[in-house]
Amino acid sequence: MPSSQTALIIGASRGLGLGLAREYLARGWRVIAMVRDPTSPAIREPKAEFDRALDIETLDIAEQNQIAALRRRLADRAIDLLFVNAGVTNDPNEPIGEVSTEEFIRVMVTNALSPMRVIETFADRLCSDGVAAVMSSGLGSVADNDGGGWELYRASKAALNTLMKSVAARRATAKQAFLVVAPGWVRTDMGGPSAPLDVETSVRGIADAIASRHGEGGVAYVDYRNRIVRW
Numbered sequence: 228m229p230s231s232q233t234a235l236i237i238g239a240s241r242g243l244g245l246g247l248a249r250e251y252l253a254r255g256w257r258v259i260a261m262v263r264d265p266t267s268p269a270i271r272e273p274k275a276e277f278d279r280a281l282d283i284e285t286l287d288i289a290e291q292n293q294i295a296a297l298r299r300r301l302a303d304r305a306i307d308l309l310f311v312n313a314g315v316t317n318d319p320n321e322p323i324g325e326v327s328t329e330e331f332i333r334v335m336v337t338n339a340l341s342p343m344r345v346i347e348t349f350a351d352r353l354c355s356d357g358v359a360a361v362m363s364s365g366l367g368s369v370a371d372n373d374g375g376g377w378e379l380y381r382a383s384k385a386a387l388n389t390l391m392k393s394v395a396a397r398r399a400t401a402k403q404a405f406l407v408v409a410p411g412w413v414r415t416d417m418g419g420p421s422a423p424l425d426v427e428t429s430v431r432g433i434a435d436a437i438a439s440r441h442g443e444g445g446v447a448y449v450d451y452r453n454r455i456v457r458w
């Protein structure tokens with residue numbers, strides 16, 4: 228059945244973000260897909276299929292002034308789901324002591340600071356029972372880090388998780404739910420061809436997890452099967 232709900236998905240050009248946009252369109256939602264290059268063929272394809280249910284907007288999440296401009300552009304839109312998916316990694320084999328300052332800043336700004344700027348900028352635009360979600364990773368769990376590797380990436384997602392908890396704690400009385408999502412290891416440009424999960428399985432599970440937590444309030448760190456992940 229068609230729904231009047233709207234999802235704002237940041238980083239929807241490919242991989243999990245594009246998969247989330249497709250999943251919500253297939254569920255009858257309206258989707259505002261934020262991409263760095265709105266002419267990219269991958270996001271134009273669902274536009275041909277879903278037409279007016281999909282709006283494609285430009286945003287580089289690391290550009291602070293673009294986030295403020297986006298808020299002004301979307302002034303009249305009510306948002307039921309805000310999902311910040313955009314993320315990057317450096318060379319996962321690089322030990323933290325060998326990471327350049329520039330690379331540290333790039334990964335931390337993209338994965339931790341920028342998503343939280345978006346969440347803070349749009350929190351008051353979320354419907355009262357809406358959901359604000361960020362794409363973290365199982366690698367962001369401090370408790371489950373037994374193996375090392377992906378050291379800067381892990382740290383950036385652990386920072387994202389902590390910041391999401393802080394924002395949710397400041398809004399503890401709201402009915403809005405704050406979700407930190409671990410999508411599993413998924414076959415994308417970042418996940419690589421050996422990953423066990425396809426995009427469709429991961430995003431279907433994520434959308435189901437989000438649906439089950441609408442209107443619950445609070446903050447949770449969950450995987451694509453809606454299982455709790457240890458912080």
Ligand SMILES: NC(=O)c1ccc[n+]([C@@H]2O[C@H](COP(=O)([O-])OP(=O)(O)OC[C@H]3O[C@@H](n4cnc5c(N)ncnc54)[C@H](OP(=O)(O)O)[C@@H]3O)[C@@H](O)[C@H]2O)c1
Nearest residue numbers: 238240242243263287288313314364412413415416417418
């Ligand atoms: N795949 C996995 O196994 C896995 C596991 C755990 C967590 N994750 C997380 O899931 C998210 C999506 O990953 P993926 O596997 O789909 O990776 P991907 O295929 O490399 O896609 C990354 C997405 O992030 C966007 N992005 C990167 N920097 C951006 C910026 N500055 N502004 C706006 N968009 C930006 C990219 O846009 P462009 O096309 O413009 O570059 C692209 O849409 C990431 O946060 C990642 O850390 C993935």
